[in-house]
Amino acid sequence: MQRYVKNWNLLDTAIYYIEIFAAKIKQHLHEEAEPAVEEIIDAETQYLQEEIIHYRAHQRPGWIVDQQGTYCCPECRKGIASELIDDYKIKYCPECGKRIVKHQPLTLGKEETA
Ligand SMILES: [Zn+2]
Known part of the structure; x- marks a missing residue:
């Protein structure tokens, strides 16, 4: 029984560390997500600016x-x-x-x- 409990404790500890690890990964991903979103917005903005320039050139009589x-x-x-x-x-x-x-x-x- 003692051993069984000890194993449970080990498993519990392992799960606990996995949870911390997952939380850290999540946090890391969240931190990473910010610049990625900004990059997407920047790329999108640049694309739209190029498109506007294209249409303006097209609309110049x-x-x-x-x-x-x-x-x-x-x-x-x-x-x-x-x-x-x-x-x-x-x-x-x-x-x-x-x-x-x-x-x-x-x-x-x-x-x-x-
Ligand atoms: Zn034409």
């Missing part, structure tokens, strides 16, 4: 290329029907979505140029 009455996009170089530009005054390339403006004399200043 480009002059519509005028080739003797036929137009093409300054970005993707795909042809754009003249009716779309002359009649509908589209502001974005139907192919790639690039913001486009038609070059106009300054005296007509009403048209958005920037």
Whole structure:
């Protein structure tokens, strides 16, 4: 019986130490988790900033290329029907979505140029 109790005590002690060990690992993981989360947020922020720069660059208007009455996009170089530009005054390339403006004399200043 004595031995049995002693073994139980040993097991109990072992469990106790395992619990402490687990708690330490948990604490360690928790401490580690903080910078990891920050890293994720930093990476995510950087990704979003790059995306914003990309979209801003995309939204900077480009002059519509005028080739003797036929137009093409300054970005993707795909042809754009003249009716779309002359009649509908589209502001974005139907192919790639690039913001486009038609070059106009300054005296007509009403048209958005920037
Ligand atoms: Zn385009």
